[in-house]
Amino acid sequence: MLIANLGRTRRKLLASLDGLSDEHLNKSPSNGRWSIGQIVCHVCNTEKGIVETVLDALPSTSGKVEERDVSLLIERYESNEAKTAPQAGFLTKAELIRLLEESRFKYLQSVFNKTHESSLAEKSMDHLLFGKISLKNLIDFIWLHEQYHIDHIEETKKSLPK
């Protein structure tokens, strides 16, 4: 289900960008919140960061740990990692999609080119922010975090000029 969840969430994210112009994507809401482009960059950066962590931990001989409710970790991550807006500059929709594809197919895919979902569940690491966590749960974090920001994008869309 891990891959199905990753795919389903990514398709939803791409669908959420449908019909938005480059100007829409780069418009910051007046309340100082992030633009949709910045949200997308944050999603990409998070995916890359988590993948690098998982790739570093893969060769270790760490054992299995209990599955965790990853959704509970998102607020913790957001309050810690997302204090500063991503330095995105003006990015076109094509450039944003390219970033999403790079983080997905160049980074995340490299995890699955090395191992299986079942092996990820058998390994764990001591994460600075999350504590003991399985590598599978870390990959779960990617799609749950993306889902969180799809909601964020939908909220931001409401503030865009018609």
Add this chain to the structure above:
Amino acid sequence: MQEQFTAHLAMKFTPEWSRQEKKEKITAVQEVVSIFDSYEDKVGLRGTYVVQGFQGHTDVMLWMFGDRFEDIQDLQLAIRRSTFGKYIETPHAFTGITKPFEFSEHPTSFAVGMVPRRYLCFYPFIRTPEYYLLPKWERKALIGDHGDIGHEFVPDILTNGVYGFGLGDYEWLLTFETNDLGRLVDCVRKLRESKSRLYMQDEHPFIVGRYFELEDGLSQYV
């Protein structure tokens, strides 16, 4: 990994098709679109690929996927029974299933949410019996080497490998997707240097096509 069935259906128009009135052809295409609409929640269509100019045996290929093979087959039967179905032959049909590969998960690009590219290059293949008798470490090294070559072309070339064992004449069904045919040529050429090629028994037909939405793709032949 959640298993899904895939179907690559290659179609060729009969000479009768070109003798039909344009109006009838448009209606026939719309009937196919309606059939896909009625299967919207059961069968996904990755793309409609116009093969004109690449291979003569096929005019258009549909790449479908779904959780249940029955749904894919029922949809194909509905097409065969439709007006459109009267004017097509199916020179090739390939059914596969997504499963983790032996040494890694290697999910298909559509499973991880990558959008389709402008071109598809599909081919089925069979490895030699000797390959399957190699020690596991040697097969792993061969596949690893092959994968490293391919990874050089990511994300310009998306890969979709599925199992075909027992579902047809072939063991593996591979689909590349790209926006750049030049990169595709570079990739396939470079993969010829992989030692795993020594264990390739058969890999044809190649089917290459340009991506279209369903109605647009079929309408190229109206």
